[in-house]
Amino acid sequence: MIDDQLARAHRNNIQRYRHLLQTRLTEFERQFVERRLSEEQSKLEILVSSCSSKVHRDQSDSLDTCDSFGISCRDG
Numbered sequence: 001m002i003d004d005q006l007a008r009a010h011r012n013n014i015q016r017y018r019h020l021l022q023t024r025l026t027e028f029e030r031q032f033v034e035r036r037l038s039e040e041q042s043k044l045e046i047l048v049s050s051c052s053s054k055v056h057r058d059q060s061d062s063l064d065t066c067d068s069f070g071i072s073c074r075d076g
Contacts, residue, residue: 003047010044 017037025033 003051007044007047010040010047013040014044 014037017033017040020033021030021037
């Protein structure tokens, strides 16, 4: 449940930062938003990787916990 909420928050932030990058920003603001976007993407990747590790460790075919993130946890 907490992983789902974290993933949703990261996805929302990523979407918000991408939208901001389409607006008029000073160079300083643009650099800040790009840095935050990169950080959010990295955090989401770590969360997804963690989910993937749990799935492989459990050797379960069920991806219910990953499906709630809206992304596939299977490799390949």
